[in-house]
Amino acid sequence: MTLQLQHVTKKYKDFTAVNDLNFTIEKGEIFGLIGQNGAGKTTTFRMILDLQETTAGTITWDGKSVNAINRDVLGYLPEERGIFPTMKVEDQLYFFGELRGMKKAELKKEIDFWISRFELEEKRKDKAETLSKGNQQKVQLIASFIHKPQFLILDEPFSGLDPVNKDLLKDAILLLKEQGTTILFSSHQMDNVEELCDHLCLLKRGVSLFSGSLLDLKKQYGKIKLAVRTDWSTTQLLAL
Amino acid sequence: MSKFNLLMTQLYKSKIKSRSFVLMTLLYVAIMSVAVFWSDIKELFTGDEExxxxxxxxxxxxxxxxxxxxxxxxxxxxxxxxxxxxxxxxxxxxxxxxxxxxxxxxxxxxxxxxxxxxxxxxxxxxxxxxxxxxxxxxxxxxxxxxxxAAQIMDAQTVISNKNLNEETVGGKSEEEKQSGLVVSYAVGILIYFFISTFLSMITTEIASEKGSRAMEMLLVSVKPATHFKAKIAGVLLLALTQMGFIAVVFLVYAKFVKGGAVWDMAAGIVKELSVGYVIYAIVFLLLTIILYLIIGALFGSLVSKVEEAGQVLMPAIIITMMGFYVMLSGMGNPDTILIKVFSYIPLTSGMIMPMRIGATDVGVMVPLISLGILVATIIVAYVFSLSFYKRSVLTYSTGGVIQKIKTVLKVTT
Structure with a gap:
């Protein structure tokens, strides 16, 4: 599925959240939306998902308007972590899977796979509220793509995860890409982006600063930052 | 299963097993049991006194x-x-x-x-x-x-009524009005309790989904309108389940306890009040609950976390209490102008109109007009809430109810 944003603008009464945003995400690629807090990332996602209306501009999926597509081909991990606190982890995943039109039998296979991959076997029957924050986030992440969406949106998926879990998540994203899922994710840190993204968009206060491939970005704005730590003196170093 | 059914079933299943719902149902059964076995219970406490x-x-x-x-x-x-x-x-x-x-x-x-x-x-x-x-x-x-001497001691005046207004000939007798009043009182209390229970249930349900941010996950796959309808249907189904359960327990008591004495009494009351009254009472009960559920869902969508649910519920609860006290005032005299006015106001008519039907001489049109107003209000509230819900359910804001409504309007228009 190709997603195309053309001149998308979102204005509130006294504030413009997103201003004339343009980018295209091709099928099967990973696209990063980078920006500080308040740059307009979540608003952009909500417009793409038809949770909010655009003030101007068009958003199309394979040429079709956002409100015309079958929503079950989409997956979404909101920035604010949220699952049903009193529902068991497993029930939670079945519920979200079924809500997206999956059969119980198909779901069982998927749930077994992802629960073991994210090392949640012991928590399977626990209520979500008893889990640690990181584990809750993993459950919610699985819930967002348990129905094998064609297009997956992850809003700040790395925030709050420890390095081990960050790696688990990166591997999962790459695996989903291999399976043909198109992925759009946001981050306020470049380091996660470099390893994953094919293309990206830099957003600042609702305005796009750059949109294109990572290589082009480096060519345009690239700087080499080299840090050397040694007990040599400056003269010795300069003599090198 | 459709998304609507999935959401409704999930709500129904989780609530029907919840402690508060089970306890509330048992409480109703307990109250009914006390009423049915009152004489035996009294005996138990006073029976062995010399x-x-x-x-x-x-x-x-x-x-x-x-x-x-x-x-x-x-x-x-x-x-x-x-x-x-x-x-x-x-x-x-x-x-x-x-x-x-x-x-x-x-x-x-x-x-x-x-x-x-x-x-x-x-x-x-x-x-x-x-x-x-x-x-x-x-x-x-x-x-x-x-x-x-006996003649003086046993003297009693025989009173009979003669109505000269031909339109209302065949009005209710004193006894009919009295039993109408007693039954209406019971029905009014029941409506009051049902409204309070299910109003707060739907508001906290939606508020907690919003507060736990599960709402965004849901609304990506389900349209807000479907979510709204499923919540109302789910809670209504719970209300019907509770009423059905109470009705079944009542029937069992009525038929099998004390050789059907309760059944005879109930049948006598229904006969005295007319079947029309019973139908009106049930219709008013259901429609009033539906109206409050729509309002409750809308209020639930306004708050940002479940702790704030009580705050937005306050106005609705005050209105139900107002209706309840107006109904209580009718116990002394159900013909006052206060009762008449409140029997047309949609949010309170469910508690008060059944009393007027049961305990006073009302024409055919009066309950129908009140019912018409109630139905029209439900339709308007439904259409309005549905469109507002789409905007409020993902808007998080602080402040009081008015402030929240303002924020919703500001960020979605």
Missing amino acids: AQKIAIVNETSADFSEIFVSNGDMEFIQDETNNKVLEQKVKDEKLAAIITISDENGQLQAEIATFTPLKLNDQTTISSLLQYAGKNYAVQQLSLSSEQ
């Missing part, structure tokens, strides 16, 4: 032994004389009281001597017996024949 011994010292020449007849609560010992001995017995608690009856200028005078005060019940009984004895004594003084 009858109070009361001595009667009659200083007049008249005979009162036919008036003071012993029963299960009181045993009268007639024609005692020795006051000193009797008083000692009262002090030793072998006697509960001494009633000394004497003549004072042709009027009967009685003195009740006790050591521990009599129970209120017994005191009332004794007072009325003494009043009767007093009249009896006065009649006896007139030296009438026993037939004449």
